Structure formats: C-alpha cells, structure tokens
Amino acid sequence: MTMKHAATKTTSAQGSAVAPAHTGKRLGTERVWLVLARRAYDEPLRQIGTVEADDSDLAGVYARSIYDEFAWIEMVVIPRDTLITVIEA
Amino acid sequence: MSEALFGLVARLADNKYVLGRRYAEWCSSAPTLEASVAAAAMAQDELGHARALYPLLRTLAPAAGVAVGPEIEPETRTQFMTLTALAEPFGGWPDFVAANLLIDSALTQIFVAAQSSSFEPLAGRSRKVLQEERAHVVFGAGWAKRLAGEGGAVKAATKGALRRMWDETLCWFGSAGLDAQSDPLANSGALDATPDELRARWLAAVGPTLEAAGLALPVRHDAKTGAWELTAALPWDRWDASAYRLPALAPVKEAAR
Numbered sequence: 622m623t624m625k626h627a628a629t630k631t632t633s634a635q636g637s638a639v640a641p642a643h644t645g646k647r648l649g650t651e652r653v654w655l656v657l658a659r660r661a662y663d664e665p666l667r668q669i670g671t672v673e674a675d676d677s678d679l680a681g682v683y684a685r686s687i688y689d690e691f692a693w694i695e696m697v698v699i700p701r702d703t704l705i706t707v708i709e710a
Numbered sequence: 711m712s713e714a715l716f717g718l719v720a721r722l723a724d725n726k727y728v729l730g731r732r733y734a735e736w737c738s739s740a741p742t743l744e745a746s747v748a749a750a751a752m753a754q755d756e757l758g759h760a761r762a763l764y765p766l767l768r769t770l771a772p773a774a775g776v777a778v779g780p781e782i783e784p785e786t787r788t789q790f791m792t793l794t795a796l797a798e799p800f801g802g803w804p805d806f807v808a809a810n811l812l813i814d815s816a817l818t819q820i821f822v823a824a825q826s827s828s829f830e831p832l833a834g835r836s837r838k839v840l841q842e843e844r845a846h847v848v849f850g851a852g853w854a855k856r857l858a859g860e861g862g863a864v865k866a867a868t869k870g871a872l873r874r875m876w877d878e879t880l881c882w883f884g885s886a887g888l889d890a891q892s893d894p895l896a897n898s899g900a901l902d903a904t905p906d907e908l909r910a911r912w913l914a915a916v917g918p919t920l921e922a923a924g925l926a927l928p929v930r931h932d933a934k935t936g937a938w939e940l941t942a943a944l945p946w947d948r949w950d951a952s953a954y955r956l957p958a959l960a961p962v963k964e965a966a967r
Contacts, residue, residue: 651742672744679852682845683744686751 654680655704656688658696666697714894715829716767716774718820718901720782721791721954723763725817727784728796729809730756735799736806748849749806755842756814760784762835769831793882794955795875804864807857808871811850811916812879818843819883819912820901828899851919858923869925876927878956880940881949883908913938 651673657666669688674680680698688696730753737750764784771778780786793813800806821836821843857868884893884905895901903911917929917938928942949956 673742674744675852675856678848682748682848682852685845686748687744689751 651675652680653701654684654698655701656684656696656698658688658691658693660691660693662694666695671701672698712770712773713775715832715898715900716770716776717791717954718895719763719766719770719832722817722820723760723767723784724787724790724792725796725813726756726763727760728790728792729814729817730754730760732796732800732809733806736803740806741803745849745853748845752810752814752846752849755846759835759839759842762838766831766835791954793875793878794958795878802867802871804857804868804871807850807853807868808875810846811854811919812872812875814843814846814850815915816879816882816912818847819908819915822911823901823903823908826899826902832900847915854919854925855923858925865925869927872920872925872927877945880909880912880944881946881956882954883912885951886944886946910937913940 652675654672654674654677655668656670656672658669659666670684672680672683672687674683677698677700684696684698733749733753733756737746737753740746740749761784764782764787767776767782768778770776771782776782781789795809795813800809818840821839824832824836825840827833827836854868854872858865884895886906888896888904888906890896890904893904896904896907901908913929914937917931920927920929921931928940929938930941931938945956948959
C-alpha cells in the first residue's frame, strides 16, 4: 500500500480544494462563536477564544479540539452576534 | 469463529490506522483553520483506536491459526486489510468529508455492535471508541450539509466522492443473506448483528444526513416501515471477500480517434 504523504497537494487553508479557484471565494457564511470555559468549580466561566462554525454542534467540536490545553470542567459556546452591547468600548 | 474474529479486528485496526493517516494529511490544509485542527484531532483519535486494537491480534492469532510474527505487529505490518477508497491520499476536501461521513461511520457501526461482545477486550475498547467518535459524526454531517449547500460544482464533487465510496462501504459489512446462525461473528456473540443488520443500521444513521443535505444517493426512506433502503444493487460480483475491499474499476480507455 502506498502511504505517500500528500505534501504535493496545492490546497490552501481557505478552501481552494473545493471552492472555484478563480473566485477566491471562501466556503459558506460562518458564524463566530465565543468559547468560554473554566477549570475549577470555584472559578467563573471566562472567554478563552472564538471559533467559526455553521452551527452549534460543529462549533462545539471545533472548540473542544482547538482549546484542549486544559482539563476543563465546563466549556460553552455562544454566538457572538447574540451579545447585546451595554457599554461600548 | 476465531479466524473470523481475528479478521474483524485486523480490518478494524488497519482501516482505523489508514483513515487516521488520511485525516492527518489534511491537518494543515482543510478549508478552514477550525476544520484543520479538527482533522488533526480526528487523526489522533483514529490512530489511537488502531493502536488499542493491534495488540488484540497477538491474543487472537494462535486460535486463528495465524503465526505470531512481524505481520501482526503495527510497526512491521505490511499486509493491510484496508478499503480501496483509503489506499491513496484523498484527491480533495469532498473526499475527506465523504470518508468521514461514510467510512468512519461504518467502522463506528461495528463498535456499536461490539459493545456487549463475547470478546470482552473488544467490548471494552468499543465503549471508549464510541465516546470519541461522537465528534466525528457531527463533523461529517456538518460538512456534508455545508458542501451540499454551496451547490454547483462543489455539491457535484461532494456527491461524486460519496458515490465513489458508497458501494464499497456497504459491501464492507460482509456478505449479504447471512442469518445469525450462519454468520460466525453474530453466532458467537462477537457482534450483536449480522452484516445485513449492520448495513441497515448504517443506512439509518447516514440516510437522514444525506436527505437533509439534498445529496441523492441510492437510498430511500420507507415512510411505512421507517427503514432506509437501498435502491440499487450492490456489486457483489466485484467484491473481494478475502481482502474485504472492492477493487477499483479499471480506467475507461479513451476511444480511438
């Protein structure tokens, strides 16, 4: 069996493997999700980063795989566009 | 039964191993950064599952009449029982998504059927594997819907990738028409289902995703029975039952001008 590594692939990190190359279009319209987590019960949830995903299930998968540096006891994702600004920065 | 069980564990381990390699090839080149990281995580999962299964071959080999030697050790193994669809690197992201949605979930169906296996080492590993596979299911379904939603060439490429893997994945569960007495794995309690039952479970698992994405494959939902049924015969005449793979079709020769 050939176990050749695909180092010769010409795909980029922005979807040229599937999107028409001449358009440079990025696939889909993704939503930004805030990722919040905590490591101990006496800690509050705090934002540890963001992910872009089409839906909450995929956002959860992405959050778990990207922010796996600690043994979190709780992690949640929330769509950034649902936040309501009270004091604007 | 020992020989059948050895074969089952060997093809599970080998396909997990190669699937992990294929996923890993995309861990820096998926369409989004998030998908790349998820691909790396899934690659780690698959390779870990293979690593947990290979030692079982050493246990099963004597009863199966297989020599305990380099050929059953993961580091020195060369005769892989792998699907033809995984023999070469994926040609594009639709191939990745198709393998994730179809092949990965087919392997998972075996672990579902082995949760109460009479071979306890496989039962124990199955429960752990299934915990980790939940994320793979979400990933495959999410990306299939997304690529199909793009329409045009992207949807066509996705459907093409799924169609190329469809027949082989279905045949991979094993010969058709075996009942619980004639199928050695079901008869011994190694699995709780015959190959036909495994196929039906798998169709019920992937059918709703395909339908929701509008990806027309030869499967339909029977509203009366609630079952998902194939609408095209499987190519059993080409199925290699000893290697558990469907040999690739010979390329069509260009017509003479």
